[in-house]
Amino acid sequence: MVKVKILPDKVNASEEVAQTLHDLIVEKPNAVIGVATGSTPxxxxxxxxxxxxxxxxxxxQLQFFALDEYIGLPWDHPESYHAVINRTVTVPLGxxxxxxxxxxxxxDATEGPVRYYDEHIEAAGGIDLQLLGIGRNGHIGFNEPGTPFDAPTHVGRLTDMTRQDNSRFFDSVDEVPPLAVTQGIGTILxxxxxxLMAFGEAKADAIRDSLAQPPAEDRPGSGLQLHSDCVFYLDEAAAAKV
Ligand code: GLP
Structure with a gap:
């Protein structure tokens, strides 16, 4: 089930999300938190x-699990998600x-260590609160359109649109790796x-496609309708087509 909260702007929405996270941490000091990359969170x-x-x-005592990582970027590359999460989560939160x-x-893009990620999450007690952004084509994590809703953590191929959108963090689109490992929608569920947070008119189509029609695998965000407790925090621009 998805609840929708529409706030006047990104600052108000981010403040509510930060408060929700802080309340959880106070209530459960050993909480397990799923963190997303991207500029939104x-x-x-x-x-x-x-x-x-x-x-x-x-x-x-907190534990954090990131959603995804590019394949082929060394961990010390500034845009590897190891580096991004270190910069935006590990260091600032102390x-x-x-x-x-x-x-x-x-x-080599084989499934090798990938499948153990879900076991690692389960061994930590499961994720209490998963944060998500969404791509313009509706991808969550790196689950692109067509990903089965029951997929565990797996290797996926990025669409041209996603590589183009993420090229703003690189010198050119050719530098954006074509493959990534991502928690599956099954993991997220x-x-x-x-x-899920989404801000700005560029996300309005993805939000409409996630909410306005029944779940379908060509619209990854719509898989969240199958979640037992999911809240979309939107600004007015992102909510404009719902
Ligand atoms: C990347 C990440 C997603 C994120 C998306 C949107 O592709 N893998 O987890 O939701 O970007 O990014 P932004 O928040 O910068 O729009």
Whole structure:
């Protein structure tokens, strides 16, 4: 089931999400939190970091699991998701790198260590709160259109649109890896609660396609309708076509 919260702007929405995260951490100091990359959740991470500092909140028992990682980028590449999560989550929140897990991308794109990611999440107790953004074509994590809704963590091929959109972080589109490892939609659906954030008119079609019609695998975001507790935090522009 998806609930929709439409807020006047990204700042208001990010503040509510940061407060929700902080409430969870206070209530459950050993919470397991799923974190997303992309520019959308960055402000929520910054606001959460401020709250943690302000309240001197204990973060020493938290566990974090990232959604995805490119295949073929070394971990010390500034746009590898290992590096992005370190920069936006690990360091600002003041948690140890050992508390933060990012899928390991096998060099040869075989499923090898990939499938163990879901077992690792389960061994940690399962994800209490999964944060998500959404791509213009409706992808969540790197689950592109056509990904089965029951997929576990797996290797997937990025669409041209996704590579083009993410090329803003690289010198050219050719540098954006064509393959990634991602938590599957099946993995995401196992989280106890999920929050998807989307801001700006560029996301309006993806949000409409996620909410306005029954779930279908060519619209990955619509798979969240099958989640037991999912909230979409939208600004007015992203919600314009719902
Ligand atoms: C990437 C990530 C997604 C993210 C998407 C949208 O493709 N793998 O998890 O939701 O980008 O990014 P942004 O928030 O920058 O629009």
């Amino acid at each position: 960055e402000l929520a991470y910054e606001l959460l970091a401020e709250k943690i500092k302000e309240h001197n909140t204990d973060v020493s 948690v140890e790198p050992s508390q933060v897990h990012v899928p390991e991308a096998p060099d 196992k989280s106890r609660k999920a929050i």
